[in-house]
């Protein structure tokens with residue numbers, strides 16, 4: 118029987134442990150988590166979602182405060198179209214978050230940044246161009262383009278001196294999406310260095326409709342692999358979504374995937390950005406608690422825990438501070454849904470917006486508990502402490518469990534001896 122460590126993810130001559138920790142915004146996949154993956158020889162992701170806020174928290178900058186102050190007069194205005202991001206500040210925040218992470222990198226692995234194209238920031242093209250090029254400037258090893266069709270995104274980096282040296286990849290959920298991308302980018306003469314195929318069991322936004330349960334990752338991976346073979350294209354495929362054990366990962370590596378991208382298991386790592394209390398909610402969840410709904414203003418279905426505080430919250434849109442989901446015309450589906458409720462409750466009290474949620478504020482405050490379909494199994498990966506809570510795990514422990522465990526085995530953590538009791 119094989120284990121993940123019998124395989125390697127190859128980028129040219131470079132060989133890595135074929136485990137990628139997926140990007141989890143907003144700062145759920147922290148720099149600390151990504152750096153652990155790199156130290157252990159795999160690939161970790163940071164995310165550039167709400168990058169100004171992440172920078173403020175990491176480096177005591179005042180990007181959010183300054184922007185809020187600048188647009189203060191607009192706070193009670195339901196028209197958010199004047200709110201723009203200062204592109205120089207966006208570059209500065211990106212360079213700080215990415216640059217400091219890369220300076221701290223140790224080991225043989227890599228750190229990539231996850232860039233969600235749906236963060237349209239009231240100027241989709243310009244802001245994405247700055248995000249991508251600033252990350253390259255700051256020395257990121259690679260960029261994973263997610264939550265979008267990625268059709269013009271490679272073009273936005275084509276003039277950058279690192280365009281051919283950084284590892285650039287895309288996330289797709291169907292062979293058709295990959296075909297579209299390749300057709301559209303043919304003139305650039307630059308293939309993606311990797312393609313993440315994300316199936317319907319993943320956390321975060323899904324690249325499927327509400328009929329997601331009809332699809333299955335293994336089938337899509339096999340379809341994409343067959344297509345690439347027919348086209349004689351040698352692009353590493355990385356399978357993602359619902360891969361919970363080393364044995365699950367091996368089954369995809371044997372199917373022809375070059376690596377696996379995993380996230381849910383790491384939501385309960387000590388290095389993960391989720392507060393300890395929220396991690397306990399993930400541990401406690403039962404299968405019935407995990408739902409897919411349409412509350413995300415992006416238009417993509419999203420998986421989350423049923424008791425997520427964000428669902429039904431009626432907070433005022435906070436675009437003066439954030440505004441990452443404003444489309445090119447200054448609209449966000451949450452603002453529309455909020456205004457409908459405000460019209461029914463003009464005093465502004467007791468507003469509950471059920472259709473949509475303010476993803477910026479709730480993700481920022483760790484109140485939108487997005488998760489993968491296998492979250493209910495997290496309780497089986499650790500020990501229970503005397504107070505009934507579950508013990509968070511180190512990222513290294515989880516990484517090594519994927520890398521070295523055989524079949525469906527899951528290694529439990531060592532019991533930490535209580536103070537004063539001899540080990």
Ligand SMILES: Cc1cc2nc3c(=O)[nH]c(=O)nc-3n(C[C@H](O)[C@H](O)[C@H](O)COP(=O)(O)O)c2cc1C
Nearest residue numbers: 139140141142263319320321358359379380381489
């Ligand atoms: C808490 C959480 C947040 C996520 N956020 C993002 C994100 O910001 N961008 C993205 O492309 N994928 C996101 N994902 C998807 C993961 O990167 C990954 O591809 C997927 O969850 C892998 O499946 P698994 O969680 O079953 O291991 C998120 C997943 C989780 C669990």
